[in-house]
Amino acid sequence: ISKELHHILDQLGSGFFSQGEPGLYLPLHSSLLEGGDRYMVLADFEPYVSCQETMATAYKDLSHWTKMSIMNVARVGWFSSDRTIDEYAKEIWSVSPSPIDLDK
Numbered sequence: 001i002s003k004e005l006h007h008i009l010d011q012l013g014s015g016f017f018s019q020g021e022p023g024l025y026l027p028l029h030s031s032l033l034e035g036g037d038r039y040m041v042l043a044d045f046e047p048y049v050s051c052q053e054t055m056a057t058a059y060k061d062l063s064h065w066t067k068m069s070i071m072n073v074a075r076v077g078w079f080s081s082d083r084t085i086d087e088y089a090k091e092i093w094s095v096s097p098s099p100i101d102l103d104k
Contacts, residue, residue: 005042
């Protein structure tokens with residue numbers, strides 16, 4: 001665990017983030033340290049911080065950021081829920097024709 005993450009966990013366990021209710025986040029603290037980090041919060045912390053720093057740097061170039069944002073939205077169609085439901089209808093449930101035929 002990095003120094004920064006260790007410091008944050010100490011603050012979480014000490015009630016720093018919940019001055020009026022010092023034990024408010026103890027269950028969260030306990031689940032992270034004693035519960036096996038089920039959702040990989042601690043394991044993903046360093047890459048998450050690194051990604052946030054990369055994004056903050058990219059955001060400073062607003063022209064580039066705008067282009068990336070538009071391209072991201074343009075490419076998201078492939079991951080749409082309509083496509084997923086259509087594929088499930090055809091491939092999993094063998095329901096044909098599906099209500100939305102995205103192959104056309």
